[in-house]
Amino acid sequence: MSLSVRVHPAIADIGETTWNALAAPTANPFLDYAFLEALEASGCVGERTGWRPCHLELIDDGATLGLMPLYLKSHSQGEYVFDHGWADAYERAGGRYYPKLLSAVPFTPVTAPKLLVGSGPDADAQRQALLTGALEFCGQIGASSLHVNFLPEAEAEALGQAGLLRRQDVQFWWENRGYQTFDDFLADLSSSRRKVIRRERREACRDLEITAVTGADLTEVHWDAFFAFYMDTGARKWGRPYLNRRFFSLIGQRMADRIVLMLAARDGRYIAGALNFIGGDTLYGRQWGALEDAPFLHFELCYYRAIDFAIARDLNRVEAGAQGEHKLARGYLPHHVHSAHFIADPALREPVAAFLARERPAVAEHARLLEQELTPFKAQPRA
Template sequence: MRKTMLSVQFIDSMSDISRQDWNEIAGTNFPFTRHEFLQALEDSAAVTARTGWQPHHALIYDDQALVAALPLYLKSHSYGEYVFDFQWANAYQQQRLDYYPKLVSSIPFTPVTGPRLCLKAGYDEQLIVQNLLKAIQQLATENSLSGWHLLFPNAALSRQLLRLGAPRRRAVHFRWQNNNFHSFDDFLATFSSRKRKNLRRERQKIVEQDISIETLTGHQITPAHWRQFALFYRQTYAKKSGHAGYLDHAFFLQVGETMSEHTVLMLAKCGDRYVAGALSFQDAEHLYGRYWGCSEEFDSLHFELCYYQGIDYCITHGLKQFDPGVQGEHKIQRGFQPYYSYSNHWLKHPGFHDAITRFIDQEDAHIDRYKAEATALLPFKSNSRSP
């Protein structure tokens, strides 16, 4: 048997590797590790050294053959990650040490659990991970980087890194599970009576405000639709945070052109004018709610566009899960169940690495309690099909 000869290389742009070569490793089902998605982030200048997201992706070769790949960024801040380490950065600063730049493996601005290490079939993932971690640690040491952070990997990869000395941090997010429902009313039948009435009342408010919903997929979404949605997104971001958001019209237009099979755009109309929109991505089994925006405020419209329409879409198209995005206890009463998400963290400084390991260990008990409390608040009847 030929001995595996692994080497790790780093590239500063998705343009440095062909779409075909990357997607042969990453696959084309999960939208956020596709070459097209990561390239659109670069082409629209959402991820650059100027924005604090310098691409530095890892490619793993067996001799001359590409066998694995990992999205990787040099970060000069912690924004757009959704795993909060600002306290860690402050602790470094208090000790007159530099926390930035750091290495982050994530899908920028996309806190969705899923594949991070893209691996060719037939290769030993444990061996690949060991070599990759060693190369990243060497990169950090040679370039004065504080460490490496892997955000929202699947559970199996997170466990492997935990065994290799990269502590695993947990959080609780919420997602909807399709238990073979035939309709939205079928799903509502699993609720207790009072919770069911509350949800129906919210949906009725949409009708009373003369709002209709258009659901567009793929090439049904025209450039005019993308311009309208980008405006909603940037207006809403500006109202919430004072800046126009991480993404622009060019990004949305490009993913609409290159990844049309994944895009689901829901637009709300009041009379004859569009007033809000929600963009999701889909794969063979999941719907991922990603971006939302509006030009006017309407009672319960956010819940309708970002939650109920997504549930309806999953039931109609036989999708198994709906991940509506991070945060928000208000999802619980609407039937989104708590689940663990993961991140792994390796810090080059031994003292800080040990301190953060202890912090994560202490935090774990709070995370378990929070998940148990959230589960107890779910709206389902005890004999329903949703646990």
């Protein structure tokens, strides 16, 4: 093969048909052209926001064999794999950490492949060619580093074997053990946890109407309501929300069948909502917000309604986003998530490697202790 790698400053330059030919088999909504292009078309992603697209296309004799979502970053916001300490240390020592390259889905801590190739016998060679192209591009533009976030474990292992530094963290996911109803799930929990969850659901739903809105039923009225919730939460948590109103309209137009909004209304007025995306076998919980305080409403909309929906759709799991050990008590167990990092300067790479060598076993032990000591499940789950 005579492989070459081309850099594209916009996903539109690659095109929907070419992109989705390799992204669609993953069944991951965040890799879909519609999602990534909406981020760019709305202005949420671009040079002005510190997310300059540099997507890689692997080509052989005019045919696209591989793709890699890639961004040139001027900061470390919106990534959920925190390297601020590395950046601070390097710049205090006189280095320049930014710009850096990042392969990830912007603002989305969801595990998904980043080296998109077909399933043929040359797949491994094509992934290696994409990685080589990314590393060469990193050197050509003088970026300090290349970071590949939220990888499947096998992809992370391959990048580790190629010399990148591996990092590990924990998220909390709910797994469907063949449940037919929410009560089947509760039957697997300890008696005390069943009572707590039933009480939380009763309290959360008091005087509220809660609905799941998806597909053609989604309207701009729903997005207006949800955007108000999102802005309120974002302003309180991190000061400047990442997504704008146009982005939600675009995904509503393009991806309605892959979206479900859990909305709570009081006296006909929406007061809270949670946004979820539907994958091939997974429901992905994303943003949430509320304009009124209501007991346990966050748990109801983000966790319990997501479980209800996953059971009804026969989905295998719910991924409820980054962090949050409180999810454990709601039946969401710890799972490892992975990233891989290339750092050009040995003066930074070596101490980071030493740090990660200490961090990985500590993270693994923490996850083990959480599940062992705080699990809500009975010792012998339902058959």
